[in-house]
Amino acid sequence: MRADRLVALVLLLRQRGRLTSEALARELEVSTRTVLRDIEALSTAGVPVYAERGRHGGFALLPGFRSELTGLNHEEALALLTVGSERGERIFGLSAALGSAMRKVVDALPAGHQASVSDAAQRLLIEPETDLLSRRTVTEGVAAAVMSEVRSAVLSGHKVRFDYAALDKPPQQRTVDPIGLVTVRGRTYLLAIREGEDRTYRLSRMVTATELAEPAQRPDRVDLDRIWRERTARFLAEDHLTVLVRIKPTRREELLNAVRAVRAEEPEPDAWLRLEVTFEDLRHAVWALWQLGTDVEALAPDSLRVALRNRAATVAARYEEPLTGP
Structure with a gap:
């Protein structure tokens, strides 16, 4: 693992020039102390890396330094194949390997092409964290181990x-x-x-x-x-509660994050959406739709409409009279 990190460090300095220890730490997903130890190890091994002091300082390699460091390891090749399947993102725990692999790919290009490829990469953005309505992409957390x-x-x-x-x-x-x-x-x-x-x-x-x-x-x-x-x-054929709802488009993703499955979806004349979805049971459906307030309406089954109406009536009764006293 450390050997791969040292290779990645050298490639970062070759491709980007001077970088601070903080910037290197972010790229390599390690601490700044680890970066400093790696810099010392590279110097000891004869790699011409040097430090520049001052406000715009950092670490850099002597101009013209090159070494054959572009062999892909197994995880890096796997990361590239995952991305090449047109379905790969920062998934399956391969983001660090992907970053390392892409640095090696760039480094293997002819010197005259590296700048144009790097510029092109800056002009392409895939699946940002939020869309135009400022809704964040919801990704479930999975422990690295x-x-x-x-x-x-x-x-x-x-x-x-x-x-x-x-x-x-x-x-x-x-x-x-x-x-x-x-x-x-x-x-x-x-x-x-x-x-x-x-x-x-x-x-x-x-x-x-x-x-x-x-x-x-x-x-x-x-x-x-x-x-x-x-x-x-x-899964769709299993015995779950099927629900028909109307919902504002801006709340669609929240609904989809709560349902078990989506059976059908179509637009309505008033710009709302009509969806047929499934929940675990009536309790699950009441909980999920209650979170969306008046931006959603349950159309069927009647048992769900009754359950939501009863809950709303209970809440309204609770607040019907103002509190007295200090």
């Missing part, structure tokens, strides 16, 4: 054991044969087989994870697209 263990088990073909906290339930231990990882709308899922049955797990609900030495029992080749489509179809 969990992601690393699960990803390693998927790629090496080993069983994985984890503690899984399903909705409103205490964590329970599971041992599965992993098939693949899928990321959809900021949520990452593990597709697996457990005791001969297909299973799908959200990584954000894994408390711990450990790759086992035992080989996984799974097919040698896999079509994740097909498997995901099949599991989605089965």
